[in-house]
Amino acid sequence: MSSELLQFILSGVTLGATYTLAALGFSMIYNASGVINFAQGEFIMVGGMAASFLTAAGVPLPLACVLGVMVAGVIGWLIERFAIAPARDAEVASIIIITIGVSMIVRGFTEILLGKGAYALPHFSGEAPIALAGATILPQSLWVLAVCALIVAGLGLFFGRTRIGKGVLATSYNRLAAQLVGVDVRKVLTLSFVLSAAIGAVGGVLVTPIATVSFDTGVMLGLKGFVAATLGGLGSGPGAVFGGLFLGLIEALTAGYISSSYKDAVPFVLVFIVLVLRPQGLLGAKPTDRI
């Protein structure tokens, strides 16, 4: 394998891991409520911004990262409690529009409270790139990949082995039936918002040392996360991972071998083709009509 191709792949995997963390959040909320949460990108931004500010204020890095994720979790809870729950009887489309509004509010508040500049975090384990057969990868990218893998594994256990996790799954299959067998649907919804906010924020914290963060970082990452989730199949965990990595690799390889001018266009064209040919996404379950 040429070192150039390897570099493109490493670049793509780094990008893809971030998209995956964004995509997982989309999928989780979609599962629990059927809603596409367009404020997902803001959780990424809030995590990165909060951690940056705490570090700058003298809080040790590991603690700042944990607090950053918690801040996003609390915001996720607030959003569910005050914006989504009061509208739970509304149409899904209305709730989606609410999430767009919420994302603007979160972005606006961050802009006013924390300013308009860009901020960074120190790299977790040094900035010296690791050489790999002529290509290089940053230790921070390995952090992104490792944590991403841990989260996916953790979510697998959560949904497969815990009572509340199974409750979330049950709700996603059939809300009414789940409620009838004793699943607290309200709790499931709250939980999914807090969890997806936290997962998004973990992504934000991890990627901030590489890419820096500002109040408007979440827009593009959120959009890419949505594309990744749709490519893989909305609501599917493995789909989010696959979609994220696939998207990252496609971008890097397009930039490398075709032209970087088409780098952002190719994923969107791709998602269009996928949605026409396979509306449930590449790994999504085939929808069955209930009679």
Place this chain on the structure above:
Amino acid sequence: MMFVKKAMGTVCAAVMTVLVGQSPMPVQAADTVKIGSVLSLTGGAATLGDPELKTLQMYVEEANKTGGLLGRRIELVHYDDGSEPAKANGLIKRLLEDDKVDMLIGGTTTGASMAIYPLVEKAKIPFISLAGATVIAEPAKTWMFKISHHDRMVGEKVMADMKARGITSIGMLSDTSGYGQSARKEMQAVAQRLGVTIAVDETFNTKDTDVTAQLAKMKNNPAVKAIFVVSFGQGAIVATKNIAQLGITLPHYQAHGSASKEYIRLAGAAAEGVRLPAPALMVAAELPDNDPQKQISLDYAAAYEARYKTDLSPFGAYTRDAFFLWADAVKRAGGFDKAKVRDAIESTKGLAGTCGIVTMSAGDHLGLDVSAFKLVTVKNGAFVLAD
């Protein structure tokens, strides 16, 4: 409901009385002069608009402390266009028709400046734009003046330095923002004129978290003897870090958008040795004492950093220069008559600002040439003169 309506009626009537009662008050109008400003304080260009407004507020306040301008208090009326040119258009109407301002500073972005110009021309009011694209001043528009250097000059400065170092074949990485795309075209034209080959011409999105794929292509192309990154803000920082990550040792150039302390702070060690064109402001301490730009640059930096406790930005400096360009013209015109002030701005000669020494003419509404830029490099975490 009826009660509310009635109450509203009473309030309206009261307000009307007050307004009508106050309307014949030309005394106050004569005492103040109004600067109208539309800036991008939120949205994509907020990092530019924020220091622009802060600087303007600082100088308006300072001028008012010492008796204003020609004995009149300066009043600043500003609106936020949210980085949307279409919105700027509506706000300008409000400034012209409701606020009845005497001059305009603003248009953070090229889009906003060009969108409002037709109204400016109709209203015949002097307008100093802060935006970057060449189109603002070329061809010269009667009522619009420009403060910031043309993008083209960035290319001229950078490529002249490349040629002086024997580099004639480069890789260029520009972002896909409006700025990046228009600058890219300008750079291509300059390269052709100066005989520099752009062997690899790549683009990226300013919000990308990784651009190593594009840079690896440059690294592996033997024709690339230097890398020129045409971007600003986060995009430029990510590119700088990625160049260091790939261990690329080729000369590395940036555009003037990276001439900020934020760039050095966030890019860290990766910024060492980067060369870029910057206004004198960024290296003021190094200038000889008799340089007319030295003292005003130091004064601006000290005042801004003391007041706002934040890093200096070249975008704020544009507003500083715009304010003094106008104040200087008003003094020479001996009043605030819009046409006379416009003529006076156009006949500005040798006015030193933080971004250059301005000499305008009917055909040149920028009044700067490529010498207004200093070529600087990053050494030990600070900008120093490269030559």
